[in-house]
Amino acid sequence: MVAVTFLFLCFWAAGDLSRIQVTQEPDRPSLKVQLSHTASLRCCYSVTGGAVDTTWVTSPHMVNGILRGVDCRDNRVTVDGGNLTAAGVMCHTLILREVRLNDTGLYQCFLNHSALQPSVYTHGTFLHVYRPMVKILDISESTKNSILTAEGMLLMVAVLLHGTMMLCKTKKLNQLKKKRVKEEEENIYEGLNLEECCSTYDQIQRSLVQGPYQDVGNMIMEEEEIQLEKP
Structure with missing residues (x-):
């Protein structure tokens, strides 16, 4: 009787685990933080049928293509245990103080449970750490x-x-x-000689006025006078 009860409990537990479902909530796509300031990252999800283990992972800590967890031993890092909202959504927050340039990367929550095959990664938030521009000349507007x-x-x-x-x-x-x-x-x-030009012009004008027939008549009269003068 005890053995039957034990087997029943095992099958019941296995059936309960198979009903675990995780629904991811929208994450903030990106976050831009100035160097040496504090970054606050958050991942949210809802789960039914049980509870899952949550671990923060980031792409700068990738080894052999596998994401590694954020080092919680770092004094700059603070990770809470998760807060359940009234709507049944579980949210985890990662606080990273005095951020450095090499902290730039994609931060995600890794949700793990034996009934989850495969394990689930949240959408994640890309953290961009930037160095502020230094003004060469501090000039007012x-x-x-x-x-x-x-x-x-x-x-x-x-x-x-x-x-x-x-x-x-x-x-x-x-x-x-x-x-x-x-x-x-x-x-x-x-x-040019203006006198010669004028005399030439007068001759041309005179010839145009008298005409060619008048010149022939003058020639005939001159011939007759010559004949009369001959003895």
């Missing part, structure tokens, strides 16, 4: 605005000066061009 205003004025003066120089250069080139054209016109008439 008013000083920056004054510098920008001065740069704008200098740029405007440079544009106006360049434009004025281009206008002056264009005007000078036009004057030189007009002077060159005038000199070429003067060179065309240089060396």
